[in-house]
Amino acid sequence: MLRTLDADTSKFLIDPTSFANEEQKKILSQLLFSNESENNFMPNKIYTLTTDDNKKINIILTKRIIKRASSLDISDICFDVIDEKILGGGYFGKVYPILGTLKKINDELFFKNNKKYVAKTVFVKKNGISNDILKEYFFSNRVRELHMKWPMAFYHAVESKHQNVMVMQRLPGETLNKILDEDRKKITLTTDQRLELTIKILRAWQMQVQAHCLVHRDIKPENIMVNLIFPNPEVTFFDYGLSTDSIYNDNKPRGTPTYSAPELFDNKEMTHQSDIYSIGCVLGEIWRSKEHPVDEWEALNIPYMTQVKMAYEFAKNRPFEEIFSRINDLSNEHQIRIKYILMKMVSAIKNDRGSIVNIIAEFEDIYLERKLANLTEEDKLSIGAAYRASFLLCSTLNNLALKYNNSIDMEVILIQDAFKNILHSVPDEPVVITEFVNTLGIPVLQNKKSRQAVLDEIDTQISDFETSRRSLEILSSKIQSLVMTITKKQLHYTEEGLTKRSLLQKINAKINRLLTRTDCDLTLNNIVYLAYKFDKYLKRFNDEYSNLADQVSIIALQNRGDSDFSQTASSDYIKFSIFQASGHLDQLGDDELDSVFDRRLV
Structure with a gap:
């Protein structure tokens, strides 16, 4: 207007x-x-x-x-x-x-x-x-x-x-805090969904926090985003404002007291074991334990320092009051096992909290037992094989992602081999394969109903990734070649040549930064994502490169009249090199090409 x-x-x-x-x-x-x-x-x-x-x-x-x-x-x-x-x-x-x-x-x-x-x-x-x-x-x-x-x-x-x-x-879904608030008012999660969410939270922390050498130090339902898509809810930890590096730990006590381990109050170093304590508190709420009594203390106008002392004592002896309330389809045996796992996770003694691998395995065992409970003996064998293979594959892929000493090519081969070796133990039946891919939780494999279909999809995704990655590497080499030719042949002494060289270097820096994203944990999901990103930027960088190569060729042509470029055989070789690097040899005249080859300069 x-x-x-x-x-x-x-x-x-x-x-x-x-x-x-x-x-x-x-x-x-x-x-x-x-x-x-x-x-x-x-x-x-x-x-x-x-x-x-x-x-x-x-x-x-x-x-x-x-x-x-x-x-x-x-x-x-x-x-x-x-x-x-x-x-x-x-x-x-x-x-x-x-x-x-x-x-x-x-x-x-x-x-x-x-x-x-x-x-x-x-x-x-x-x-x-x-x-x-x-x-x-x-x-x-x-x-x-x-x-x-x-x-x-x-x-x-x-x-x-x-x-x-x-x-x-913008992460999909909503915070775990909102989900739990709704579940407290009216039960919205089934028992199996609680198990699936529990396992996903544990695996998410393993891959997003522990795998990247981080101690989060502020794990609580408000800092966990959940997209409730069952049987594979998406879980993301965020808000790393209080975090530290697990190797170069700053040794500062940080966190939210209602979810923090005793070491916060003791002013001691907070490690991965401190995060496991906080996750145990969060999982307790998923299993409907009573919330931290801090709100009750504030309502009673208890002085702040007294509340801190009370919170410290509560952290050392977290009771999980009213846990499993209104969860009516969980057996007594499973209730005892889940509470035992959680009590270990919130132990006042760091080394007693267990490893994340063992905690995941224990919850997976309970999940599998519930899934197989009402099946026939024959189905228990086949479906059980699918679940066990899926759990094993998840663990194998996670371990591969944590090994940063492997080359990209080696990691890709190991991912393919892991799928091939483990899939052989899964009966090749549509129902069984469906259970396998659903439990695995990799989106691109959904709706695949045979072993071959799964392997074909994996090969396709990896091939797309490798093709786009190598195309970026080739483009980077072409850009470096043109930059070196501009420099070697002194075209950068002109203002336009200097500008074009700078722009080419800038494109190459972007390509290298994009390629360094393969340094992350190279899971199949990441391979799919990176292939998409590589393809997205490849066309753009190719277009920018071609446009600049055309302009460099024009700059070389404009220098034909200059004595420094046109009076000797070396000047013809300069133009030949520029046009060869930029892919525009057809713009050189016959006399110039003859001059280059007659003097055996190429």
Whole structure:
């Protein structure tokens, strides 16, 4: 919308998610990319631009826009459009949904409608990215499921506070806290679902936290996102603001007292065993144990320091009161075994809490016993084989993912071999294979009803991954070749040549950063994800490379008249090398090609 205020001033009301015309797009692009110091553009605030003919333009945005760095290159800037509806938050900050992203492509501004991300804003004491936020970013960035972006800093004029913002994946589902609140009011989870959720939480911590050498230190239902898709609920741990490296531990006691191990109160080092304690507390609530009595203490106006002492004593002797209440289809034997596992997990003595591998195995045994209870002897053998093979394969794949000394090619071979070897123990019957893939919980294998169908799908996914990875590596080599030729033949001494070389190096840096994502735990799910990401960026990088190669060829052609390039055989060889590297030999003349070959320069 355009409204004239006076002869020299115009006012634009711009919705960044929907441009009314091309003029609005150009004006918004100029506003965003000309304000290098502005990281936070607020709605209903007037921003003033001055045009080349000294006319003033007043701009009012309908939605908030924040600046951030690209995930592949922090020097590449894009802008996220924020929905002001708060998803969650607390004293330190808030979480907002993102409506989409504004990015400049070939000097033109585009809006990409993408609601897969959220922005977490955190209040900080001073301007700049705080050390705590940087630490949280680097720890969170180890967890692929979060897709964490580089943080940015700004001053929030409305809140009158300095803020840092981190953009990350919007996780599907809802927090475990909300799920448990509903289950307390009215039982919403079946016993088998509680078992499935228990196993998934344990495996998620193993692969997302322990595997990445992290101690979370703030595990609680509010920091666990669950997408209730049974029989394979998706579980993601988030909020690594209090975390530490398990190897280079900062030895600081951190956490939420109601879910923390006694070492928090003893001011002792918190390790993986401390996380296991917290998970035990969370699992106790899944099995309907009474919540921590802190709310009761506060209602009785018990002094804070007294509450801390009481919480310490409670942590050392967690009782799991009223556990299994209103769960009527769980046998006494299984109740005893589950409570025994949980009591071990919350032991006051660290070394008595057990290993995550053994804890998972114990819950899987109970799950399998319940599944087989009402089957015939014949079905028990076949279905039991499917479940045991699935559990074994999960454990094998997880162990492979933890071995970082393997090459990518070796890891891929080991994944294929693991599937082939373990699948042979599963009867090749549709019902049995269905149980196997459902228990395994790998989305691309769902609906496969034969061993061969499973193996074929695995081969397809791995082949796609290998093809796209090698295509990126080949493109990287081509770019390096062209960069070396530009440098060797001194084309970078021209301003245009220097610019093209810089752009080529930038593309290559993005490719290398993308390829380093294979350094993560290379599970089959990650292979599928990486193949998708590689394909997505491959076309874009190929197009950018081809465009730059064309421009380099033109620069070489423009130098034909220069004595430094055209008067000797070496100048013809320069042009030959440029065009060979860029794939444009057909643009060289016959005389130039003859000159190169006559002097045996190639």
